Amino acid sequence: MLEARIHVTLKPSVLDPQGDTVRSGLASLGFTTVEDCRIGKFMVLRLAESDPVRARAQVDEMCRKLLANPVIEDYVFELREVAG
Amino acid sequence: MLEARIHVTLKPSVLDPQGDTVRSGLASLGFTTVEDCRIGKFMVLRLAESDPVRARAQVDEMCRKLLANPVIEDYVFELREVAG
Amino acid sequence: MKCGILLFPGTWSHQDFAHVCQDVLGCDWGYVWHKETSLRGYDCLILPGGFAHGDYLRCGAIARFSPIMDAVVRFAREGGPVMGSCNGFQILCEAGLLPGALLRNTSLQYRCGWVHIRTESLETPFTRGLTPAQVLKIPISHGEGRYHAAPETLARLKANDQIVFRYATPDGRITEQANPNGALENIAGICNEARNVLGLMPHPERAAEAILGSEDGLGLFRGMLDASAARPA
């Protein structure tokens, strides 16, 4: 069984109000060294698929079609073998 | 300059309706191999701090205090060196 | 006697609570800005609904670190009545004044509308004036109201009679259909062990006038005011 670990992040030029607010929240807690904070999504998918090549193609398509919004987001992912 | 990459995930015992919805959304798109989907947060912090030991302690404290809620979430993070 | 209404950046129900205090109940009230540090002069506290700090990260997560929160914790420890509604409930949980957490509605959508809640405990200052199992018609308005607690916490809540309200049908049955957000065991509101801190997702301030469809929320205010009046100065 394969596990896909997908990171979906806002494109660098896109405003991240949540990240900005967390940064200023951290600053008011005294964590003033934080210069920037960006918040994205982390998805873990378990796939009933053993062929990494097929899995890679599938996950890439899932990202393009549903998991990431290409207008404002980028994605990367990695696959790893896990116990069924 | 250091960058902290933080993963905050729901504890396994906590229901993740968003993950479930994504899984069924994927299934209806024909991606029927996806057996499970869990969705968490991925945060990237840039720190004006060069000492990895101090940075590690700081980020851990940020996670405990603010970035993750121990009642429902777990966190892990890694640090890496990036260009200022 | 004076009711303090907390005001965080992003709070929006404060005006409605002030309206009920002033125009419906005729009691003295004042806003408490989150950057203040003292609650001197207040006899009871309300944490209203809204999106404090945008509810970014998690609802209430950033607000709990507001300067005023130390004073709120002290006020609660000293037995002062504290009611958190909606976002206020979320803040109280994040601050550790109430156990558990509020998660995204199972529907993944925001829900606004009328619900019914059944009173599960009269042993709080807020509910003392209600009748056993009394059903209240009251609005909700939230995207993250699914109450969650670990099994041990839930057991403790039950053992201590800390579950104050459950979502119910109009005739008081606890059903899945009546649960608007997937909350654990239909929990809509809980109190702390000392019973002076109440958190609930519904909005009692929106159920305080007949012209708006219900006066069932008024009992909570009256109970809180009575308890405040009875406290030693």
Next chain:
Amino acid sequence: MREPRQITPDLIAQHGITPEEYQRIREILSREPNFTELGIFSVMWSEHCSYKSSRVYLKSLPTQGPCILQGPGENAGVVDIGEGLAIVFKMESHNHPSFIEPHQGAATGVGGIIRDIFTMGARPIALLDPLRFGPLTDVKSRFVAAGVVGGIAGYGNAVGVPTVGGELHVSETYAGNPLVNVLCLGIAPKDRIFLARAGGVGNPVIYVGAKTGRDGIHGATMASETFSEGSEERRPTVQVGDPFREKLLIEACLELMAGDAIVGIQDMGAAGLTCSTCEMASRGGTGIEIDLAKVPLRETGMIPYEVMLSESQERMLLVVHQGRETEVMRIFEKWDLDAVIIGRVTDDGLMRVKDGERAVAEIPARALAEEGPVYHRPLERPASQDETQRLDPSRLPVPRALDCVLLDLLASPNIACKRPVWQQYDHMLFCNTVVPPGSDAAVLRVQGTRKGLALAADGNGRYTYLDPYEGGKHAVAEAARNVVCAGAQPLAVTNCLNFGSPERPEIMWQFAEAVRGMADACRTFETPVTGGNVSFYNETLGTPIFPTPIIGMVGLLDDIRHATTQWFKQAGDVILLLGERHGELGGSEYLKVIHGLEAGLPPRVDLALERAVQQVCLQAIRAGLVGSAHDVSDGGLAVALAECCMTGPGAALGATVTLDGTIRPDALLFGEVASCILLGVRPEAAAEVQAMAQAQGVPCTVLGRVEGADLTICGNDFNLSVPVTRLQETWATGLSRLLG
């Protein structure tokens, strides 16, 4: 972005500037513009900002009235509602951005219209969201619809302005070009209205709010272009809304407005810093000088062109009295908002933009803001219009199972219950909502008074397509009727006019006709137009949408106790119909759903009759005679009756109704008409209402009674009877089954 060295014809064309317009720019400047100036002109003279194709028609709309404090020309209209209070309201479209990114596009649309309202000193208290999508059976349209509704909910709920009404219609015509219109209404003391005017030479110009990024650069020109295959590639950075920051802006600005430090204030909407700067100077008859080096930036390497054209959200521009800077800054600091003095008011009438010491643009503000091109574009009734209007009902079979037709109509997304949408919106905040979504109009009480406000938004693209003049009249008439059914006197309107490309003569014809219809209707109801928005270029791959004018109507209740809802109140009540039945099928939802036709002539609005019907309805409500009032609209009489039976919050009620006449049953039941209102009244009140109607020359028929558990409609040669619970089940799930 790199600054091109030379202004070439290509570059000019890319900016959507015609050779004639370019010539005019050279005359205004008495020289060639530089790149930054070219960009500035291109956004200010875009269709979206300059109204160059629509202006000549909009002039014909009535804008004056005894209660109008501010008509079109400012950020929003202002209407006196008595007791020292004024309402401020306006509607805006965000169609193009919502197609590109439904969630954020709709969210930023909400943010933008809210800023227009609090800019004027009013606290925003209500939103309405008229929406148009492609068929929800299509995946892409479903995605757009869910994203748009989620975006409106996400922004409106967080910022704390309740959404109390709206519309949702679907049709193939919107599949490639959805419509997202949003109306915002605010309330203010009438003597504390703020205008977007610069004044007082030397006064500081202050920038407040979010930092400037490359968001939406050329958003204004994009809204003036049709979608083509390539437009997905040429996308600027999508604007992301931050409702939290907007909430801080609302509170900080209103706190500041309680004092007297402000001279003028304007939000940065379309065309951002450019528009706010030159418009404030132009309206104030002054100049403004700003220094871009002082503007807070979110991204590195931004050139002046980008800073001036950025459409980053949640930003405001203020002119304050000299010497009051510290007190102003203190309030923004309290709300954790960045505020920076970026310039001064000058007396030379110029918009002067510097980047540090370097001058980057210098343009006469008035010429830029007010003296843009005005077009009298050619117009022509399309040759196909006659064909479109042709309908021969005798070739359409009358369906045998009329009960099935009724159920099919109730399940149609255009008629089905919209709760799946509005339950996602906070519609109760501020404790004003006396009638929530789900009736003809929302009713809000005005706290501190006995008054109430009724709000409705209406428009019918299909009618307007079939007959643009009637469509324009209909939008106004139906909105007024809805407000009247709620017990309010119609007061004033705002509008959003959604059309195809003005460069097509047939679109300009539709536009001119629709505006003419609106103007006639607004005059009849004495509801002046206080502002609005024109959205042209709603086309995809050369196919324009149905022309869709939407009217937002505000009505006033002198006594909130007159607030009336559409559903029957008790068994035994008598059902009265005010107005005349015609039995025509043109343009009806029935034709579309059952026969797949969008053809014929839409029902004609007799404005005099419409006004009389509304007056009788209002008079009867005010006399305390009316239990329920509901107008007949989409789906015709049968659907309206079903709605009276089943849309209330309590248990559904049945009704028995007799319709006589020789009109064919489908036309009788489902044909659409204007000027018809169903009343539910106590038996002892019926005669009095009928007398009122007679006195005004309004037909008033007793149709039947509220009774039993079925809706039964008997005609000469048909008998339709369905359990109300069955109707309710079908209606309640029609939309949720599609939206999921």
